[in-house]
Amino acid sequence: MCSKGVALVTGAAQGIGRSIALRLADDGFDVVVNDLSSNRDNLKAVADEIQKRGRANSHYTADVSQEEQVKAMVEHVVEQHGSLDVMVANAGILGPTGPLVEVSTEQWDRVLAVNARGVFLCYKYAGMQMIKQGRGGRIIGASSLAGKKGYGTQTAYSASKFAVRGLTQAAALEFGLYNITVNAYAPGSINTPMLVSFDPSEGLDMAKELSPFKQVGVPEDIASLVSFLASKESQFITGQTISINGGAFFD
Template sequence: MSDTETGRNALVTGASRGIGRAIALRLADDGHDVAVNDVAANAAGLEEVVGLIREKGRRSAALLGDVSAEADVEAIVQDAAGTLGRLDIMVANAGIAQVLPLLEVSVEDWDRMMAINLRGVFLCYKAAAKRMIEQGGGGKIIGAASIVAHRPFAMLGHYSASKWGVRGLTQAAAMEWARHGITVNAYCPGIVGTAMWDLIDEKLSESEGLQRGGAIRKYSDLIHLGRVSVPEDVAKFVSYLASPDSDYMTGQSVMIDGGIQFA
């Protein structure tokens, strides 16, 4: 597709690996130009994603910055819109996980989790909405929630709290920005084959007296479709949220979990 056929430009945070990488590449496949963001420590992976997007014939740029810092987020959004010409799609994907019993979560642990997973999404939503309104309105804002925004897991208390926050923020933002033609939705992955879930499995398995891999196998047995998801499963749904097909959908936080049935 040519630029005139799509006219859609996207920004994806936390895009150097995992779900963010898959989302960025899928949006490029859909015909969007895609700016990608991550922290400086992940610069090499981010540049690789930029190269892959350009190989697909789409424009891209690597934008380094910390989503928990307001000045960084404002610069990232400004640079993305400046490089691509405008901003039509914001995917606030960046996030972290930590597995600890609540009695061992320090104030510093709590604050870091909220800074990246919740404040980071808030700052991305806010900066993107301002830009979209300045452009005349319209746009897609999409955030990373989680299965734990619907059903918390033990040992993931502060992570769960941050993702419940994203779910509430998404609903409120959708209500406020609908009059500007902006939709706001979130995706809620279940168990995904990523480095984040490797960490979660390691800690949960240890706490439950299982060998490494045991926790993922335990929860995978509850998935109706019989397998752990891959980042591309999530990217397919984000592709829908970024497309005109979802124009009448807003304020939703949708599970992409293969149908997990908890007892």
């Protein structure tokens, strides 16, 4: 089958990243999935699902906070599949929960390294490759409701997701000349392992109360938005961080 192009999705072993990867495969993209080596088995299972959909695929373990690993990952995509047309910088971590005064420097640095530096590195090396290819592209990052509205017990996480918004706007201004759009998605409460880990006993019930629907989203909701942002139909949208939170916050 003819391919729409090649997409790379980071943090794709489970949750939102997995759903994005499968949706892009359904849309006709060949898909490379990434996650940490500790998630290798789940990552390979996602690649196998993409294979069953009839799309070319591969999986690549890397830590997105490490520049040389991100650079090598993008090189792998191009060597194995010929190009990089859609970058989805989805990988992220939650970080410590509690008062700002109890957050250690090490905890702060780790959250910002993955959630902000990791997105920066993905934008950087994807942008370089897309500029080299000379036919535009789509770069998409993961912000959050916590990147639109700060949460006092999620200091580092909120700061990192606000950073993605600023990075997305700045990158959109730089890459627009090359017909590369740069956007981000800002999910609210989505039923994923990350949400459950945030508050195993009450996380889902508390999250439901934030939405006028009295429910939480599912990963496929985010995948649908990313599908649109990766499509030709989104060609006049750039620099945006789009809220998808079931009405938990209006902006």
